[in-house]
Amino acid sequence: MTIHKILLQHKKTLRRIINNVSILIAFILLSCLGVNGQSKKVDSLKSHLTKTESKLEKIKTTLALSKLTSKSDIKSALTYAEESKKLANEIQLPDWINKATLNLAKTYLLIGNYPRSLNFYQEIIQNKTANSNDLLSAYNGIGIINYYQRDYKTAIKYYNQALKISSTKKSEIGIEKTLKQSLFNNLGIIYEEMNDFSKANFFYTASLNLCKQLKDESNLVHVLTNQGRLFHKQGKNELALKYYLEALAIRKKNNDESGISISYDGLGEFYFELKNYSIAETYLKEAIKLGQRTGDLLTIRRASSNLYKLYQQLGNYKPAFEALALNKEVSDTLFNAERSNKIAQLELQFDFDRKRDEERARQREKELRYLLAGIALTLSLIIVSLLFFMQRNKVRNSLLEQAHLKLEKENLEKDIELKDKELTTGIMHLMEKNELIDHISEKLHKIKQSVDKEVQPEIQKVVTDLQSNLRPELLKEFEFSFQQVHEDFFNIINEKFPNLSPSERRLCAFLKLNMTTKEISAITHQSTKSIEIARTRLRKKLDLTGTEQNLVTFLSQLDQTRNRS
Structure with missing residues (x-):
């Protein structure tokens, strides 16, 4: 290897390290900026919570704390949500019980516990004291849960119920329009995924009009992007481009670098599908650059994947390999973060289930002591003591057994999930490798016809070597690996x-x-x-x-x- 090649290799390695450090610095800066302001509010509310004696004030404060910490500390958010619900039940004020219940439903939705979230939303729907806005939020929440579970028919049913409520005069105008805009957009997404483009266009247009009425640019750019994507699917490329560029213009006006990178990625994919590769390449490179600056790994992953496909289409294999390497690096980072988040959520859920079981156990013990209070002193003391220790041991053993079974189940599920991920990734990787080898072999066959006969055997040898690396038995390997898991x-x-x-x-x-x-x-x-x-x-x-x-x-x-x- 020449000195020039060694220097070039080290230069590439150094550039990759710098890019990774840039992403890390961006994450740290964004976290510091957000956490600093929020931390002061949280500290102020915590101080107020310790000083106030009013239960109503405690409910208001715990609700505010739950909402503030929902993005940064989900465990604390759930703790405050449970506390506000408990306090609201104690003072029996229907409005605050409903507010606390809705907040608890939203918090469980955030951590992905759909059954628990659904129970609390259903509690609101079945509560006769719930007002129109409470019902609107509950139906919307249930619609979201069913959408996440890909049960589109049920999601549409609840979204339509929410729309019906939002049309009544009882709901507050501001809340009605804001939630209505969200409902229209969600319905548009569902119908688009169901390939019912006519209905999708109707709901996107309705959502767009409401966003403009409310001057809500943060949601307007998302609806514009959705509408542009829908037009592109219908072959209305001029309209699609108009909406994509309108969303980009708003994001540039607001200096929203994260949003700009998302728009660049969408435009890059748009031009790539139109086979306008030079413009597509420019947009995708800019999307990656901005994504690295803002720390938006999801955009980097999408843009690098599109860039890889573009270079592969053009036969530029060196930049295609670099784009694929970046995509894999970012995908691994996101996968690890997602796995850590799921583990944290499972730990959080287990912790709250344990506390709930302990509370129920204490309640049963209390009821047992009251039941036996009237028995003669000597006999009652013996019986109560005996039952108390038996019950406590039974509860302790039950909790230990439950914890052990839950831990085994979680470990098994995590292991299967990881193996499923490895299985799918491995098969897709081998498939891409086979396609690349076939493509290169075809190119070499064409070259072979146009070169001297002395060179043709060498080219044929290269083709043979490449073909020997093909894996035609991919489906058999997949079935065998799947049966192992x-x-x-x-x-x-x-x-x-x-x-x-x-x-x-x-x-x-x-x-x-x-x-x-x-x-x-x-x-x-x-x-x-x-x-x-x-x-x-x-x-x-x-x-x-x-x-x-x-x-x-x-x-x-x-x-x-x-x-x-």
């Missing part, structure tokens, strides 16, 4: 649905891993339309036709149901 899955499928074909059983495995239609299409070399038809046929064979049961949810719970039984 989910041992009983295919046994359950064969037992319950023996009429499934091998390709349908394989499709079940892909869907259990929550793979998208595009990913399945890329692995099986089938068109996305063929995959959609196969999914419809599979629903019929699984007796899901005519039901609202989600196919992915059904398959993901299939082996879990067997284990519980």
Whole structure:
């Protein structure tokens, strides 16, 4: 290796280190700026909470603390939310009980505990004292939960119920318009994902009009981007570009660098799909640069992925490899952060469940002592002491057993989730490698025809070496690896649905891993339309036709149901 090449290699390494440090510094600066101002408010509210004797003031303060800490310290946010609900129940003021219940529902929604969040939203709906705005928030929240779980029909049902309430004169005008704008946008997203472009356009337009009425530019840019994406899907590229550029102009006016990088990424993808590669490359590079400055890893991941596809399309393999390396680095960082966040959420949920069980245990012990208070002194002391110690040991053993089982379950779920991620990533990586080898081999075959005959054997040798690295047995490897992780899955499928074909059983495995239609299409070399038809046929064979049961949810719970039984 020459001195020039060594210096060039070190220069690239140094540049990558500088980029990573820049991202880290951006995160630290953004965190410091936000936390400093919020910290003063939190300290002030905490001080007020310790000084006040009024329960109503305590409710107001704990609610404010819960909302303030919801983005920075979710554990504290949930603690304050539980405390405000407890205090509201003690003083029995319906309005504050509803406010505390809604806040608790939103907090559980934030940590991803959908069942608990749904229970509290349902509590509001069933409460006769709830006003229109409380009901509006509750129906909207339930709609969001169902959207996250891809149950679009149920989500639409609750969103429409919220819209019906927002049309009444009882709801406050400001709250009504703000929530109505959000509802219209959410409905537009759902209908777009369902490929009902006519309804999606109707709701996006309604949301856009409300944003302009409220002069709400923070939400306006999101709706403009959604509307632009919808027009692009419909082939109305001039309209799509108009909306994309309008959103970008607003973000530039507000000096929103994070939003600008998102717009650049969207425009880069837009021009890439139009095969205007030079403009697409410029936008995607700018998106990555701004994303690195603001610490927006999600935008960097999307833009680097699009840039990789662009260079691969152009046959520029060196920059394509660099874009792919950046994408993998950022994806790994995001995956690790997401895994840490899920672990923290599980720990948080376990902690609150433990406290709740302890509280119930203490309540049972208290009731037991009251029950036995009237018995003769000597006999009652003996019986009460005996029962007390037996009950306490039983509770302690129950808590220990519950903790042990929960920990085992969490470890198993995390292990399966990690293996599923590794399995999907590995297969996609091998598939991309095969495609790249095929592409390079085709290029070399073409070159071989136009060079001297003395050189042709060397080129053929390179092609042969490349072909030897192909992995045609990808699907077999996938099935084998999948069975290692989910041992009983295919046994359950064969037992319950023996009429499934091998390709349908394989499709079940892909869907259990929550793979998208595009990913399945890329692995099986089938068109996305063929995959959609196969999914419809599979629903019929699984007796899901005519039901609202989600196919992915059904398959993901299939082996879990067997284990519980």
